[in-house]
Amino acid sequence: MSSSDQLQRVMFEQADIRSVLVGLEQSYQQALSKHHYPRLINILLGEMMAAVSLLSATLKFDGRLILQAQSDNQLKVLMAECNHQRDLRAIARFDGELPEQAEFCDLLEGGQLVITIVPEQGKRYQGVVPLEGKRLSNCLEAYFAFSEQLPTQIHLAADEQRAAGFLLQVMPAKGDSATDWEHFSCLAATLSDDELLKLDNETILHRLFHEEDCRLFEADSLQFKCDCSRKRTGEALRYMTREELEQIVRDEGSIDISCQFCNELYQFDLADIALLFSDSANIEGSDQLH
């Protein structure tokens, strides 16, 4: 049985190389269950979720990491997010009928892929990921090679039930490890999507690196969790004027906003809007009032 909703780091004793393995099941299925996406989107979103989980293993501080692809083609947006608590969420937007099969980079041709890191304290960082090769994994490998100068190999796979990822990377700020890298990356290159999806971490590592000493760290759990809140939704509403908001309530009865990630519905009436624009606006507290 493969490892589910877990992220596991691996260190190799004799080389300055690290690895991360991730397997998503419940979290992936829960993210999909909020929507009715076609199979192609389910698979691409699974790869996005596995990718953002792998990348979150490199976060050194509290915050969130967002991977977002967008284009003016049929596929408009693919987005996955993971924070330091390993809460995952993901969303897609598209127009019309998508082909049954297509490569990530073909669907996003002319578009953009961006990694955003939002620390809880401090400045946000944004990096543009080149749309190189065919798959998301190719793009991320190119990103690490060019932007971070870190030789990296990434495998991503998803099949609507399960999403999985594997990362192999030279340790940052270490000495000359080119020979090690060549050896390890050749071994890792044989990993197939099917093996990644079906095998547990120990078996994958044994198949790829059975002659190498490696140390598996304790696995971290990942879960689907949306951190939307009434407070944040209220803050977003304040981009409109009080008069505009009150007019909508008079016309519609209330302002109804559902979270695009988890479908949670937030409703605002005239009293909520008054509170939103009062000096000590604390919309969280208004749950009790109404």
Ligand SMILES: [Zn+2]
């Ligand atoms: Zn939500």
